[in-house]
Amino acid sequence: METNTRIILICSGKGGVGKTTLTANLGIALARQGVCTAVLDADFGLRNLDLLLGLENRIVYTAQEVLEETCRLDQALVKHKQEPNLSLMPAGNPRMLDWLKPKDMQRIVDMLSEKFDYVLIDCPAGVEDGFRNAVAASKEAIVVTNPEVSAVRDADRVIGLLNTHGVKPVQLVLNRVRPKMIASQEMLSVDDVTDILALPLLGLVIEDEQVIVSTNRGEPLTLTGGNSPAARCYSNIARRLQGEEIPLIDPSKQGSGVRDKLKRLMQTKIF
């Protein structure tokens, strides 16, 4: 079934780079911007999107029951209390991995496409079955990476696979950017990363301890509309995703001294 719904896979190859955090924050940010959004937890092995969204205790049914046809789609969807534009489709039991096929993923996503404008799929790490199932159901993708050699290498592999599966556009989010370390050349720079991956950069997310605090609370940073640096990054990514032109600023190229750069970073509304 063809709808205009944007079905976006959020993937990385390497684990722990920030896929789930991005999915949760982007979901909330899009919902706040008035877009009807579903987030689908495709990480059946280590599901934790529900946790990050603070919805764990409200799950009754999961994607598993929907596929087995023991419940309806809207029975399984968990609507976010504060942001009713956002719904979560929870992952089922890890044993689902034994029988889940790309066409099952496709079925769930088809059902979601009828109801939502955006479907964000939180992909498991790796390039094995879990990834392949999720890719099969996706139209476009966001590749998340960190400014680290191994994360970039894995992202590159994933981009190659997305290309062979005809997923496009594929855009890049560079997470956990530390301007100070980039300035002192202890970390790959934004240019180093985009140079290798050759993808349009959808946004940068600054390293921010508030991300961890909010994760533990089950309240994504974007929920409060707060002003922490990472929260701004996430909502800018959501706006760019909808086609708004918000200039990207490379934090490591601002001003001259490190201090100058950091100061700017705190003040600037961009990036």
Next chain:
Amino acid sequence: MGSINSGENITTIKLPLTRSSDWRISLPGKLNKVNSEGVLVDCQDWQLGCTELKQLRSYIEQAGLKLISIRSNIPETIVSAAALGHQSTLVLQKSVLVENSSPKSEEAKSNDSPKLLFHEGTLRSGEHLSAEGDVLLLGDVNPGATISAGGNVMIWGRLRGTAQAGKLGDKKAKIIALELRPVQLRIANAIARGPEEKPAQGLTEEALLESGKIIIQPARVNPFMFDRT
């Protein structure tokens, strides 16, 4: 770098040409006759996507065998094979369309004009491109990707992965790239690590063998013209 050539334990199976019969029909019978553990499948002119290659792989696994490597003269098949994590080789066969020619005349034909494999697009981590003759790549070779050729390797882009020229022993083979920053270079039997320092911007360089060692030097004026002696 997942190299294969362990030699003795691998059987090569050729799929029938597209227009002669469907490979799904003849493959099980062929697999039953295999008595090695691993198989190399030459897919010839079949354009196979990931789903079909998976099907092919499950036939092989059902027969209790292991798919070691894929060969084909269709780039798409090779790309799908790489996507599934298989070692794969693209074979550019000039004689595909000449069916009834004897093997001898085929050989003569391919000897007097060197084959060139042309590929457009960046090779990303985990992808391999391999050619029997020369290879010309329009794109980058990223870290973690490999390009290899029986003849010269020419990269209209940046080489940041691994490149091998003259893989069958041709000591005259060269590796040329608009930016030469490889992880590793191989020419014939020689191996060298890439240079540590960044090359000068905008300088096309070539790597070649000189008295048994790989050296890197600025390429000649027209780096993509080869004099074949």
